Amino acid sequence: MSAWNEGYTTDVQYTSFFHAEIAPSHIAFAALMAGQRAPDLSGAFSYCELGSGQGVTLNAIAALHPQARFWGFDFNPAQIANAARLADRAGLGNVQFRDWSFAQALDNEAQLPRFDVIALHGILSWVSEQNREEIVRFIDRTLKPGGIVYASYNTQPGWAQMAPFRQLAREHYLRHPGRSDLHVPSILAFADAFTEIGAAYFKANPVVEKRLEAMRKQPAAYLAHEFLNTHWEAFYVTDIARQMAGARLDYMTSATLIENVAVASLPPGVTAMLADHMPDDRLWQELAKDFACNKMFRRDLYVRGLNPLSATDHAAMLGELRLALAVPREAVKLAFQGPVGEAGGAAAVYDPILDRLAKGAASFGELIAVTPGKDRAKTLQAVTLLVHSKQVLPVADKVDGKAARVLNIVLTAAQFAGESYGVVVAPKARTALQVSGDELMLLGGLLAGRKTAAEAAGHAVERLAANGRAPQQEGKALKGEAAVAFLTGRFAPLMEAKLGVWKDLGII
Ligand SMILES: C[S@@+](CC[C@H](N)C(=O)[O-])C[C@H]1O[C@@H](n2cnc3c(N)ncnc32)[C@H](O)[C@@H]1O
Structure with missing residues (x-):
């Protein structure tokens, strides 16, 4: 029997992050800006995320759309358990997580609804060809006519110089047993040593060193999932479009909104050149744009039946x-x-x-x-x-923000307990905002009815203490009044700057 993980990294869990581009509000906005018809995502709809990871995004959007239903599938049982635990803690009754592989999701499609949206973030480049075929079949059977697929993937030609590094990293890893994330520093050290001795690959491709610099700032677990899987492939937009055509999907627009604004995203002269060459061929133009800016990553929206709005x-x-x-x-x-x-x-x-x-x-x-x-x-x-x-x-004016409020209380409680999600949900904007640890603690106080920075600081000190923790100043734990004064000093400018926006977006 082959391993359940099908070559995907499972010895360390994937990082937890909110991906704003798969939020229904973002998808609806991107479709509107492109002048294309999309399902109405303001009322009841059904949404599926394939490869839902830690489930932070799916839980957040479930809390923001209590009238809609959400499904998340990922074969990693530890991650699905975390996702389901967050849903339980926030009392979210409209989201279901299953530890299913893509093949199992396909086998079980008869018990699933037909979806308005199917999202795949960080999947296509990191799984086998067989998995991609299963995904396309799943979409074919479960997406409604007019439904939308979000798909992100590593893109060519942006990876042309970097792809050999991924091969080097993977082969190095295969020869050194041990947990994949713990292996990442030695791969980076190996690349440094190779650069220092003047290896011609690094000399000929100086961009690799620049990218390695950026990689050093990323968590090792993230890099293990990015580089150390058995399967790894960067695609041309036209490759993915051909695969999606297998489920009768048409390319709609980029969910990376700036890429739809030529003057802001293309070198001068490209637009005129594109107009001269096959002006009516969208995919050719997308491919040419990727060459014009050496694109490394795409977030694309596909639709089952392209219907421009009148x-x-x-x-x-x-x-x-x-x-x-x-x-x-x-x-x-x-x-x-x-x-x-x-x-x-x-x-x-x-x-x-x-x-x-x-x-x-x-x-x-x-x-x-x-x-x-x-x-x-x-x-x-x-x-x-x-x-x-x-x-x-x-933003929407009238929203049911009850579930979002409960989720925010859970997210702030996690911060006091030392587990930072780094986000809060904004019901009026139907998305989540990245926030710092201090902001989460301040919001914890405001959501618990504290009114001033000092009251919120007092609340934070109590909640930290209840979790056996204390605010840290230069590595020293603070207690009592000193702790409250310290946090008040940090919370006061945040209150001043953020309170208005938090109120406008329905967070407090
Ligand atoms: C790069 S992570 C992305 C997770 C999530 N979409 C996000 O962006 O945070 C890829 C996810 O796909 C899952 N995965 C990979 N192969 C799978 C398969 N064959 N069936 C189900 N899930 C799979 C992994 O467990 C992992 O959580």
């Missing part, structure tokens, strides 16, 4: 779009990270939009009204890039 429907749906600041106005940066580096935004266009949002959530129409020349295209572009950078988010 101009009337598009205008009506944009009219319903409301947006709000997700960071304090003064913290907004007009610098947007994309595949070819940072793109800037013109203050003359962005400032009036941001000033309007600083007064509270606004409709898309209200933002057009303040954009110079009432230019709809400019507003669309600005809003796309602001949402891409997570500084502005689409």
Whole structure:
């Protein structure tokens, strides 16, 4: 019998992280910006994540959409147990986790609903060809007509120079028994030694050393899952599109929003060149764009039946779009990270939009009204890039935030107990925000009814103590009044900067 893990890393668990791009609100926004019809994800819908890892994202979005139903499948039983435990602690009745392989999910499809969305984040490049075929068959049988698939994967040509390093890392690992993550430092040390002696591969590909530098900042468990699996392949967008066509899916748009804004994501001249060469061939254009910016990673949305919105429907749906600041106005940066580096935004266009949002959530129409020349295209572009950078988010006015509040209490309690999820859910934005440990502790106090930084600090000191912990200053545990004063000093500026946004997004 072959091993249950089918060559995938299971000796160390995958890291837990919230992936905003698979949130229904993000998918709906990306489809709207692309002018394409997507399922209505504001009411009841069904959503499946294949390879749900630690389940943080699925639990968060389940809490944000109590009217919808969520399924997460992953063959790693330890990870599924963690995901189910978080769901239980937060009392989430609308999410189910199963420790199923993709093949088992396929075998059990008759007992599953038909899905509006199927998400695969960090799967396709790290599993076997057989697994990819199972995934496509699962999608074929379970996705509704008009349903959406989110799929991310390592992309060519961006990995062309780096792929031999992955092979070196994998072969090194195979020759040194032991837990995969514990092996990562010795692989990096081996690469350093090889670079120092002037190995021609590293000399000929200086970008490898730069990427190794970035890798050193990542958790070893993450790198073990990225590099040490049996299967690893970077794909061209056209390869994936052909596979997805097997489930009657069409490419819709990129969920990395900046990639849909040519001026911010492509070297100058590329757009004109693309218009000259096969202007009607979307996939050819996507492939050419990947070459233009040497793309390494794609997050794509596919749809079962491409249906562009009519101009009337598009205008009506944009009219319903409301947006709000997700960071304090003064913290907004007009610098947007994309595949070819940072793109800037013109203050003359962005400032009036941001000033309007600083007064509270606004409709898309209200933002057009303040954009110079009432230019709809400019507003669309600005809003796309602001949402891409997570500084502005689409918001709903009326939400049922009860489940989200309970989950946030659980997430803050975990922080006091020394287990940091690093996120809180924002019911009005129907997504989660990355937050620091201090922010989680402050929010723990505010959610427990404390009103000031000092009260929240007192609450945090009590909760830490109940877990046998204390605030640390330069490695020294603080107690009593000193601990409260220390945390008050850290919480006060956070209250000042974040309280408004947290209230606007329905977190408190
Ligand atoms: C890179 S992780 C991504 C996890 C999660 N989607 C995320 O982004 O946080 C890949 C996940 O796929 C799961 N996986 C790999 N092969 C699988 C298979 N054949 N069946 C089910 N799950 C699988 C792994 O256990 C792992 O949790």
